[in-house]
Amino acid sequence: MRIIKNARTGVDRSAQARIEDDAWSHVADDAEVPAQGDVIVGLARYRELRATFAKRAGKVGVRVHSNQEAKELADLTAELPLIAIEFPNFKDGRGYTTARLLRERFAFKGELRAIGDVMRDQLFYMTRCGFDAFELKSTKSLDEALGAFSEYSVTYQGAADDPRPLFRRRAQAVR
Amino acid sequence: MYQYDEYDQKIVEERAKQFGGQVDRRMSGSIEELEFKPLRLQNGLYMQLHAYMLRVAIPYGLLSSKQLRMLAHIARTYDKSYGHFTTRQNLQYNWPALENVPKILECLASVQMHAIQTSGNCVRNVTSDHFAGVAADELEDPRPWAELIRQWSTFHPEFAALPRKFKIAVGASPAEDRAAVRFHDIGVFVTENERGERGFEVLVGGGMGRTPHIAPVIGKFVARQDLLSYLEAVLRVYNAYGRRDNIYKARIKILVHALGVEAFRAKVEEEWLQIKDGPLQLTETEIARVVNDFAPPAYEKLPAATALLSSFVLGKDRALGRFVKNNVATHKQPGYVAVTVSLKERDIPPGDMTDYQMDRFAELADRFSFAELRVTHTQNLVLADVKASDLPALHSELAALGLATPNANKITDLIACPGLDYCALANARSIPVALEIMQRFEDIDYQNDLGEISVKISGCINACGHHHVGHIGILGIDKQGEEFYQLMLGGAPGHDASIGEILGRAFPRTEIVPAMEKVLAHYLAVRQAPDERFIDVVRRTGLAPFKEAVYGPAPGSQKKPAQETVHADH
Numbered sequence: 001m002r003i004i005k006n007a008r009t010g011v012d013r014s015a016q017a018r019i020e021d022d023a024w025s026h027v028a029d030d031a032e033v034p035a036q037g038d039v040i041v042g043l044a045r046y047r048e049l050r051a052t053f054a055k056r057a058g059k060v061g062v063r064v065h066s067n068q069e070a071k072e073l074a075d076l077t078a079e080l081p082l083i084a085i086e087f088p089n090f091k092d093g094r095g096y097t098t099a100r101l102l103r104e105r106f107a108f109k110g111e112l113r114a115i116g117d118v119m120r121d122q123l124f125y126m127t128r129c130g131f132d133a134f135e136l137k138s139t140k141s142l143d144e145a146l147g148a149f150s151e152y153s154v155t156y157q158g159a160a161d162d163p164r165p166l167f168r169r170r171a172q173a174v175r
Numbered sequence: 176m177y178q179y180d181e182y183d184q185k186i187v188e189e190r191a192k193q194f195g196g197q198v199d200r201r202m203s204g205s206i207e208e209l210e211f212k213p214l215r216l217q218n219g220l221y222m223q224l225h226a227y228m229l230r231v232a233i234p235y236g237l238l239s240s241k242q243l244r245m246l247a248h249i250a251r252t253y254d255k256s257y258g259h260f261t262t263r264q265n266l267q268y269n270w271p272a273l274e275n276v277p278k279i280l281e282c283l284a285s286v287q288m289h290a291i292q293t294s295g296n297c298v299r300n301v302t303s304d305h306f307a308g309v310a311a312d313e314l315e316d317p318r319p320w321a322e323l324i325r326q327w328s329t330f331h332p333e334f335a336a337l338p339r340k341f342k343i344a345v346g347a348s349p350a351e352d353r354a355a356v357r358f359h360d361i362g363v364f365v366t367e368n369e370r371g372e373r374g375f376e377v378l379v380g381g382g383m384g385r386t387p388h389i390a391p392v393i394g395k396f397v398a399r400q401d402l403l404s405y406l407e408a409v410l411r412v413y414n415a416y417g418r419r420d421n422i423y424k425a426r427i428k429i430l431v432h433a434l435g436v437e438a439f440r441a442k443v444e445e446e447w448l449q450i451k452d453g454p455l456q457l458t459e460t461e462i463a464r465v466v467n468d469f470a471p472p473a474y475e476k477l478p479a480a481t482a483l484l485s486s487f488v489l490g491k492d493r494a495l496g497r498f499v500k501n502n503v504a505t506h507k508q509p510g511y512v513a514v515t516v517s518l519k520e521r522d523i524p525p526g527d528m529t530d531y532q533m534d535r536f537a538e539l540a541d542r543f544s545f546a547e548l549r550v551t552h553t554q555n556l557v558l559a560d561v562k563a564s565d566l567p568a569l570h571s572e573l574a575a576l577g578l579a580t581p582n583a584n585k586i587t588d589l590i591a592c593p594g595l596d597y598c599a600l601a602n603a604r605s606i607p608v609a610l611e612i613m614q615r616f617e618d619i620d621y622q623n624d625l626g627e628i629s630v631k632i633s634g635c636i637n638a639c640g641h642h643h644v645g646h647i648g649i650l651g652i653d654k655q656g657e658e659f660y661q662l663m664l665g666g667a668p669g670h671d672a673s674i675g676e677i678l679g680r681a682f683p684r685t686e687i688v689p690a691m692e693k694v695l696a697h698y699l700a701v702r703q704a705p706d707e708r709f710i711d712v713v714r715r716t717g718l719a720p721f722k723e724a725v726y727g728p729a730p731g732s733q734k735k736p737a738q739e740t741v742h743a744d745h
């Protein structure tokens with residue numbers, strides 16, 4: 001599967017957005033975890049097998065549903081290489097809050113991946129909230145989707161990519 | 176008024192361009208309607224019964240004459256030569272073609288306007304008091320705060336897919352709330368604490384719709400610099416915990432109600448403490464920058480207008496006299512007045528204005544009111560800075576345009592939603608009922624006798640016509656495929672907020688206005704003084720006597736069909 005990746009911070013992220021082959025595979029909650037390879041498992045499974053995962057060959061990331069909150073991961077953000085947040089449908093925006101809190105409050109530094117009902121037109125908001133990897137629902141026009149990152153050159157709010165709201169950046173630009 | 180700088184301008188231009196791309200992708204079939212829907216919705220583009228409808232944001236209802244001319248141009252070029260001012264201080268076009276919408280957005284961007292977040296489950300256009308900045312009773316001008324909120328909420332990345340739409344209103348007048356602030360998802364009142372410091376009272380969880388709620392106070396005193404962080408905390412709690420399983424229970428009012436005020440406040444404050452002293456804290460520089468844009472215009476030094484106004488009211492020109500009496504409000508600045516221009520003319524759907532009227536009205540704003548105007552949440556316009564001595568000239572110009580109806584706050588100054596004529600969700604038509612009321616009560620002396628009274632009509636339970644807060648509310652319902660109307664009494668949107676109660680069984684189309692006449696006749700018969708308003712009587716007596724006047728004596732006493740009821744002592 002091919003996914004979109006982007007830098008986490010920096011002004012001109014559109015230049016860094018790219019399409020990559022995905023090195024990770026999802027393991028469904030009822031499927032067996034393969035012995036090797038980089039895998040993404042549900043949060044409950046991770047907690048259950050955390051000790052054995054520490055010795056496993058291959059990295060383990062965690063997948064959370066839209067109703068799971070950032071604070072449920074608070075003790076794991078330092079060790080996890082990847083957290084995937086699921087958008088069950090585009091109207092469910094809880095994942096934006098979860099993402100910002102993971103980055104801004106719980107200092108998560110690994111890959112933050114948006115999965116589920118992810119479409120081109122959410123990418124800009126997602127990247128601002130701290131996502132740096134995107135599994136699009138449809139991979140048919142990934143090239144075109146890269147354009148989403150450059151549609152806006154100005155933002156009013158501070159967010160995970162730059163904590164300063166425009167009014168603080170405005171003030172600095174004048175000086 | 177607020178002037179866009181290069182950043183603000185860039186955002187609206189980029190938006191027009193982005194939406195152009197989205198429309199192209201839709202027209203070429205590369206995205207489906209299902210995927211296009213959320214995109215067009217965040218741009219104020221709705222699918223109505225017959226066509227698309229485009230909703231243009233008019234932040235806190237303020238427009239320059241230049242902007243109004245552009246709205247006229249768009250109506251002429253891309254629509255059927257009229258626009259419709261709404262109860263949310265916006266303007267709607269009812270007939271734009273999809274392929275023209277990006278061009279319309281470019282036109283709007285060229286005059287610092289947009290259609291961003293005028294629909295969809297996001298923070299909507301921020302509304303405020305239509306007399307903001309000129310009302311003698313305000314603590315300060317609320318519009319700079321509304322503008323700061325507009326900027327903070329525009330394309331907020333975290334709150335683009337809330338459980339449901341989100342409406343914020345700002346008021347600053349302890350004496351009167353002219354913006355129905357308590358019926359918003361968040362209501363903000365400028366206030367002062369015991370130490371005389373300015374800040375905000377923040378109310379959360381008001382709304383109309385099928386479960387009307389008056390918003391309770393959540394933030395009792397939020398300091399000026401903390402406004403945005405407080406709002407961010409409220410939105411974050413709502414985004415995380417608001418219900419998403421049932422759209423009828425998804426508004427924040429349901430969450431506040433379910434958790435209880437104390438528990439909701441605790442959640443907000445817990446979140447707020449984490450971000451309060453962060454970068455979202457407003458700087459004095461930023462507050463000053465925005466406040467500065469709302470500085471008062473260059474008023475002339477004039478004597479007080481009182482004597483002049485009463486000479487108009489009592490003068491020979493009766494049309495002018497009535498107009499001044501009903502449509503002219505006092506002003507902070509001596510010698511100036513604020514003029515309400517009613518868009519409730521007989522035979523015209525409430526809130527509609529033609530391109531020609533817009534163009535001419537823009538000239539009047541240039542000539543008489545520093546090139547600005549306001550849209551009210553009661554679907555009228557206001558010229559807020561008129562010299563009292565200009566009133567005769569202004570009045571005759573307005574009369575020539577059919578815009579001098581002297582009915583502000585009178586029974587024909589009513590609100591009606593689009594209803595079944597335009598809206599796919601409607602149970603019943605609203606506009607024909609509104610037009611019938613305007614005809615039936617046209618006589619202005621009768622209107623003046625009835626005094627201040629508000630009629631609000633919705634075509635279904637969604638309450639776009641605010642029927643819950645009308646002194647008289649009319650709600651369209653469906654009975655076996657036939658249009659019926661419920662009559663409600665006792666609602667009010669202001670500081671004395673109340674929610675109307677249903678009077679009794681619903682009426683078919685032909686009987687709703689006659690029923691209203693019975694209610695009014697009863698009011699005139701029982702009021703204790705000419706200045707005891709309709710709403711005062713409803714509050715004093717309760718609904719029972721009105722019910723009897725309309726439906727006949729309650730069962731138990733002698734039975735009479737409603738039709739034949741006659742009014743005692745009339």
Ligand code: HEM
Nearest residue numbers: 261262263339382383384385426593597598600637638639
């Ligand atoms: C014709 C197309 C329209 C449709 C399909 C529509 C749909 C709706 C729906 C579904 C609601 C209930 C939302 C909820 O409670 O969650 C609502 C509420 C509302 N609408 Fe509309 N509407 C339309 C036009 C308008 C217009 C033209 C106006 C302004 C004049 C308007 C103003 C409002 C207001 C003020 C509310 C109440 C908000 C609240 O509950 O606090 N709507 N509308």
Ligand code: SF4
Nearest residue numbers: 592598601634635639
């Ligand atoms: S109140 Fe009902 S009928 Fe009227 S516009 Fe709203 S949804 Fe349509």
